[in-house]
Amino acid sequence: xxxxxxxxxxxxxxxxxxxxxxxxxxxxxxxxxxxxxxxxxxxxxxxxxxxxxxxxxxxxxxxxxxxxxxxxxxxxxxxxxxxxxxxxxxxxxxxxxxxxxxxxxxxxxxxxxxxxxxxxxxxxxxxxxxxxxxxxxxxxxxxxxxxxxxxxxxxxxxxxxxxxxxxxxx
Numbered sequence: 472x473x474x475x476x477x478x479x480x481x482x483x484x485x486x487x488x489x490x491x492x493x494x495x496x497x498x499x500x501x502x503x504x505x506x507x508x509x510x511x512x513x514x515x516x517x518x519x520x521x522x523x524x525x526x527x528x529x530x531x532x533x534x535x536x537x538x539x540x541x542x543x544x545x546x547x548x549x550x551x552x553x554x555x556x557x558x559x560x561x562x563x564x565x566x567x568x569x570x571x572x573x574x575x576x577x578x579x580x581x582x583x584x585x586x587x588x589x590x591x592x593x594x595x596x597x598x599x600x601x602x603x604x605x606x607x608x609x610x611x612x613x614x615x616x617x618x619x620x621x622x623x624x625x626x627x628x629x630x631x632x633x634x635x636x637x638x639x640x641x
Contacts, residue, residue: 487592488589489591489597490526491590492529492586494527495526495588495604497607497615500605500611501586501588501602502583502604503603504600504602504603505570507538507600507601508597509540509565509597510564514548515545515548516597518545518546519592521546521548523545524546525543528542529541529542529587531587532578532585533585536571538571538574539562540561540562541561564601574601574603578603582605583605584606585601585602587601588601
C-alpha cells in the first residue's frame with residue numbers, strides 16, 4: 472500500500488488570475504466569452520507566475536484558420552538572459568476548429584473584435600478568456616458612469632441611515 476503525501480498548499484484546480492483587462496468592459500460591450508489555451512515558452516510562463524503581464528493593448532485576430540493574440544506584453548524573465556522571449560510577440564491561441572470558424576464569422580461582422588478579458592492559471596496551464604466585443608458609443612459610456620455614480624450615492628445614503636439607526640438603539 473502506498474501512502475500519498477498530504478498537500479497543504481493552494482488547491483490545484485483553483486483559478487489564479489494573472490492579469491485582467493478592466494478597461495475592456497468600459498469601452499466595449501461583451502456579447503460572448505470563450506476560454507482558450509495559449510502557446511507559451513518556459514520563460515514566458517515563469518514571468519506570468521511572477522505576475523508580469525499587461526492586457527491593456529492586447530487583441531486577438533483570426534488568420535488562416537488560427538487565432539493569434541497580438542500586443543500582449545509579458546515582461547522579460549531574469550533567469551532567461553541567454554534566450555529571452557519577445558515581450559510583445561505573437562502568441563497562438565488554442566481553440567476548437569468549430570469555435571475558430573464561428574469567431575471568424577463574428578469578427579467579419581461590422582464593429583466586432585476579439586479582446587482578451589483576463590489571463591489566469593487553470594490546472595497549471597495558462598488560459599485566456601476571449602470576449603466577442605463591440606465598441607460602445609460615448610453616450611453609452613456616460614450613461615454607465617451616471618448609473619454607477621447614482622448607485623454609489625444611494626448605497627452611501629443607506630449606510631448613513633443604518634449607522635444613525637444603530638446609534639439610536641445603542
